[in-house]
Amino acid sequence: xxxLSHLANLMALLLGERPETMQLxxxxxxxxxxxxxxxAVARDGxxxxxxxxxxxxxxxxxxADATVPFELFSLSKxxxxxxxxxxxxxxxxxxxxxxxxxVPGLPAEYASATLRQLLRHTSGNSEIAVDAxxxxxxxxxxxxxxxxxxxxxxxxxxxxxxxxxxxxSAGYVAAGLAAxxxxxxxxxxxxxxxxxxPLGLGRLxxxxxxxxxxxxxxxxxxxxxxxxxxIDAGWFGGAGALCGSTGDIARWWLAVRSGRVIxxxxxxxxxxxxxxxxxxxxxxxxYGLGVQLGSWRGHTVIGHTENGSAGTSILAExxxxxxxxxxxxxxxxxxxxxxxxxxxxxxxxxxxxxxxxPATASIEPAALVSVPGLYRSPxxxxxxxxxxxxxVVSTDEEQAVELSxxxxxxxxxxxxxxxxxxxxxxxxxxxWFAYAWFGLPMYLAAKDSESCP
Numbered sequence: 001x002x003x004l005s006h007l008a009n010l011m012a013l014l015l016g017e018r019p020e021t022m023q024l025x026x027x028x029x030x031x032x033x034x035x036x037x038x039x040a041v042a043r044d045g046x047x048x049x050x051x052x053x054x055x056x057x058x059x060x061x062x063x064a065d066a067t068v069p070f071e072l073f074s075l076s077k078x079x080x081x082x083x084x085x086x087x088x089x090x091x092x093x094x095x096x097x098x099x100x101x102x103v104p105g106l107p108a109e110y111a112s113a114t115l116r117q118l119l120r121h122t123s124g125n126s127e128i129a130v131d132a133x134x135x136x137x138x139x140x141x142x143x144x145x146x147x148x149x150x151x152x153x154x155x156x157x158x159x160x161x162x163x164x165x166x167x168x169s170a171g172y173v174a175a176g177l178a179a180x181x182x183x184x185x186x187x188x189x190x191x192x193x194x195x196x197x198p199l200g201l202g203r204l205x206x207x208x209x210x211x212x213x214x215x216x217x218x219x220x221x222x223x224x225x226x227x228x229x230x231i232d233a234g235w236f237g238g239a240g241a242l243c244g245s246t247g248d249i250a251r252w253w254l255a256v257r258s259g260r261v262i263x264x265x266x267x268x269x270x271x272x273x274x275x276x277x278x279x280x281x282x283x284x285x286x287y288g289l290g291v292q293l294g295s296w297r298g299h300t301v302i303g304h305t306e307n308g309s310a311g312t313s314i315l316a317e318x319x320x321x322x323x324x325x326x327x328x329x330x331x332x333x334x335x336x337x338x339x340x341x342x343x344x345x346x347x348x349x350x351x352x353x354x355x356x357x358p359a360t361a362s363i364e365p366a367a368l369v370s371v372p373g374l375y376r377s378p379x380x381x382x383x384x385x386x387x388x389x390x391x392v393v394s395t396d397e398e399q400a401v402e403l404s405x406x407x408x409x410x411x412x413x414x415x416x417x418x419x420x421x422x423x424x425x426x427x428x429x430x431x432w433f434a435y436a437w438f439g440l441p442m443y444l445a446a447k448d449s450e451s452c453p
Contacts, residue, residue: 036064040246042324050247056215070328074306080238081290102178107153118171124159169239176238204244207233217310220333228310246326283424286441296439312339367427377445383452
């Protein structure tokens with residue numbers, strides 16, 4: 001079990017010995033119940049710290065250290081997107097052609113979507129849920145291509161392409177199949193030959209290649225911590241089958257950002273926010289090609305995060321501050337701090353950020369007319385209503401909560417910490433309701449009607 005003394009050592013190395021260090025640890029990580037944690041930090045384009053603490057595996061115990069690969073889950077998505085950009089530079093594929101151009105047999109919802117739409121989560125397809133804690137037995141064996149096509153066929157389209165943003169990992173599985181088809185190589189081979197070997201990253205690979213050495217996943221619940229079933233990484237494909245040390249994924253990111261992996265034009269594509277259009281309203285949402293784009297406490301932040309039920313990870317770059325932080329844990333659970341929170345605690349210290357003090361600004365009268373309505377997403381629906389000069393949000397299960405306006409259509413709700421809600425199309429004609437966590441966009445719902453039932 002990761003202990004407070006291990007965390008104290010980590011924070012002391014990162015921040016230096018000072019009273020704030022112990023307060024930070026006590027506030028965020030006391031009784032963390034994490035089995036293992038890995039952290040890498042880069043300043044000015046250079047790794048300045050990488051380490052791991054606790055256990056990578058139990059029974060028998062395998063200590064976590066800087067060399068142990070962790071399951072990176074959705075940090076695979078920016079890697080897959082960069083891989084497809086490399087293949088596009090060679091003329092092997094076109095991101096704006098239908099995916100069926102490269103993958104015969106794709107179900108209709110994916111066949112008609114372009115690769116760019118799949119990589120940007122704007123195909124309109126919903127996520128296909130897989131219960132990581134109690135998976136169907138088929139997920140415990142390696143899938144064939146036909147297995148993956150049949151799995152994709154269980155998905156549903158819930159919106160028109162490019163009218164909203166719906167996080168759907170299955171789109172990255174389809175995009176990975178396209179990469180394999182045009183290159184005539186497996187994704188594991190492509191990652192190794194296109195990036196890991198040329199960049200000297202010996203601890204970054206497709207998880208099946210590191211099956212005997214990478215960290216295992218655990219969940220803490222009801223006072224116990226147990227290992228979760230080992231879903232075969234082939235089912236995650238381009239969406240989440242990557243394993244690596246936090247130091248090596250940080251080195252990969254730095255190489256990409258420095259122009260050593262893709263061209264300047266491709267790098268611009270990679271980090272350009274998606275353009276949405278709905279009912280004649282246009283807006284940008286902070287997601288590029290496998291890259292989340294946002295701002296936290298006045299600092300630009302880009303990267304990607306994974307908040308799974310059995311392990312979490314995050315890569316967060318603060319480009320204006322020349323700071324990069326990568327955190328991976330191998331433990332999930334309701335009361336276990338996710339990687340994004342640990343990263344934010346480290347960033348706050350390294351950036352010298354004071355505790356957040358949300359302000360309250362008046363809401364423009366036009367917004368009180370534009371914003372209210374019923375919003376829907378695959379995760380559910382909620383109602384936003386105007387009450388005098390306030391906006392309140394409610395669901396069928398929860399009572400109305402007032403949104404505290406911070407200005408510019410950005411809101412926080414009481415007790416939500418670093419969660420930020422905001423409206424796109426504000427204030428003239430609002431069509432979307434978005435949510436960001438620690439500055440990274442996480443969720444988008446589209447307006448279904450101007451009034452609630």
